[in-house]
Amino acid sequence: MAGWTQHRGQALVLAIDNIDTDQLIPARFMSVPRSQGYGRYLLHDMRRDESEKLTADFPLNRHEGVSILITGQNFGSGSSREAAVYALVDAGFRAVIAPSFGDIFANNAINNGLLPAQINESMISQMKEVLKGVSGELSIDLTRNQLKLGDITTTFELDKGWRVKLINGWDDIDLTQQHKRTIGAHRNLRNQSTPWAWPTGPD
Amino acid sequence: MSPPRTMLDKLWASHEVLTREDGVSLLWVDRHLVHEGSHHAFAKLSERDLPVAEPGLTFAVVDHYAPTRNRSRIADPNIAGMIETLRGNAARHNLRIFDLDDPAQGIVHVIGPELGLTLPGLLITCGDSHTSTHGAFGALAFGIGATEVAHVLATQTIWQRKPKSMRINIDGSLGAGVTAKDIALNWIARLGTGGAQGHAVEYAGQAVRDLTMEGRMTLCNLSIEGGARFGMVAPDEVTFAYLNGREYAPMGQDNDTAQKTWRGLATDQGAVFDREVTFIAADIAPTVTWGTSPEQALPVTAKIPVPDQADPAKKHSTREALDYMGLRPGRPLAGIPVDQVFIGSCTNGRIEDLREAALVLSGRRACVPGLISPGSARVKAQAEAEGLDRIFKDAGLEWAASGCSMCVGMNGDVVGEGKRCASSTNRNFRGRQGRGARTHLMSPAMVAAAAVTGAITDVRSLLKGRAA
CATH class of the missing domain: 3.30.499.10 (Aconitase, domain 3)
Structure with missing residues (x-):
């Protein structure tokens, strides 16, 4: 995964609270291998009618090349499915801006280079006013936790560990393997002090 | 004397391998449960040609795509393919799999406890948000995404920032016809789906103590619907009685030693939570x-x-x-x-x-x-x-x-x-x-x-x- 510090892209408001991961990608599409791309399943049942046709009035269907979503609270709540993040990333998104996020979703987003930027609801409303129902250019600076849209400049909240990870594009497995010896020591200590923590088991 | 600690503090401390400068901890995972949906994680492992670090602590279950009728002939090739993929991954990595025809097959959060794989004091992860269910035993159990599943498979550890602590007390006794499900829907309705975001919830109070293990599992299961990745109940005699004789649970002297540790997991008197909320059981209706x-x-x-x-x-x-x-x-x-x-x-x-x-x-x-x-x-x-x-x-x-x-x-x-x-x-x-x-x-x-x-x-x- 490549790290990033700055992004400038088209932002669009989707003023809906509680967009859960079942809506981000309905369960029936999750057996598809990632290599086939998940972008077309993003918000599938909101965006498409029964015959799979994109509905004309849905904001995301009226704008091409949007990479930043400005949305309502509790975005990405529900199921732990990382496919919800794949759908956003594969559809070209780099950031979601919302007043709050589901904890597992935010974690998954970071692991895929997608920024979950948290700002308060009044700032979301201001951005909504600036954009007036169409997409507009927004720039993100990860080094300063900063968003710029028209005359608005604001900072967003992001766990500092997550910020470093996004910037560096770190892969946790590589990082963790540097601690192999410490992990081994912990394992042995635990195995000796709490042998019951290992399954006895019939097989 | 050390300050009083919450159950979360104790569980966290016993699994912490190290803490990074930014305060994020690397935690040891005692049990990792995988299912058909874990195919993305296994694919990540294959890309890097990595083995499963601890096959003995990793258990595979067919549940998400399990047909509930005509199991021997699965008509939908997608569904059959998902199950076949899990079988292949389990075989390749030498994992115990609870397959469709296994007399112990079932939903991962039902069979973990049923088999005694779930125990107090353990850290349990699974690529499913309802993993908080296992917290009913006094375990640190939480749902993770596919990248994290791959990480646990490869290293048997997971990076986490310690959540804030929250205690939800349900005082008094539930009325007839009122269940753990009603306790859960009631607190989520009052506090909102984001009400416990960023927190590990410990459930306490008379009505929680009075619940069976099944009821406690229902309560902990629904924690995520209130935004909490973790839900837990302190282990007690009800917990020990449930676990007694389950095939993967400790036996004999091991069990005695384990129970001694388990009794010490409960939150100490005087421990302070970041947030505490109390509801009256008698006020809860279906x-x-x-x-x-x-x-x-x-x-x-x-x-x-x-x-x-x-x-x-x-x-x-x-x-x-x-x-x-x-x-x-x-x-x-x-x-x-x-x-x-x-x-x-x-x-x-x-x-x-x-x-x-x-x-x-x-x-x-x-x-x-x-x-x-x-x-x-x-x-x-x-x-x-x-x-x-x-x-x-x-x-x-x-x-x-x-x-x-x-x-x-x-x-x-x-x-x-x-x-x-x-x-x-x-x-x-x-x-x-x-x-x-x-x-x-x-x-x-x-x-x-x-x-x-x-x-x-x-x-x-x-x-x-x-x-x-």
């Missing part, structure tokens, strides 16, 4: 969701909210939810006709849940179709030994095999477009049970009551003269 979020729940005796009278911030979402649900503002919840019912899932698919439903259904007929999918093959066998399957079938309901089934619809068990389902599951999200499906969450007993009357009904009226 609760039903009316909208498309678990927080949109009310006592069955209440009326559907009127958007214009709602909190201004919720006006819009209330209207949208009622629109999707096809419900008229201001009408009573009781009496809303349902098209079908479902009993099952990791939330309410355990033996006690089926007993509660059977108590209502016994000698009665359902007037709408319904599916009952026990949480595991063992729950199924137990229910059949007790004759519960007879009661369900005599009532006209379908008795099927175990899996996640109609809770998530991945196996093809779905609710039709626009159909209304009384469901013992965990999510009433739009389209969760099928495109356009309208879900009302409630306890299994309440689902049984809806089956009998064909409408949302206060189960207490159907329990009169029946011993609980």
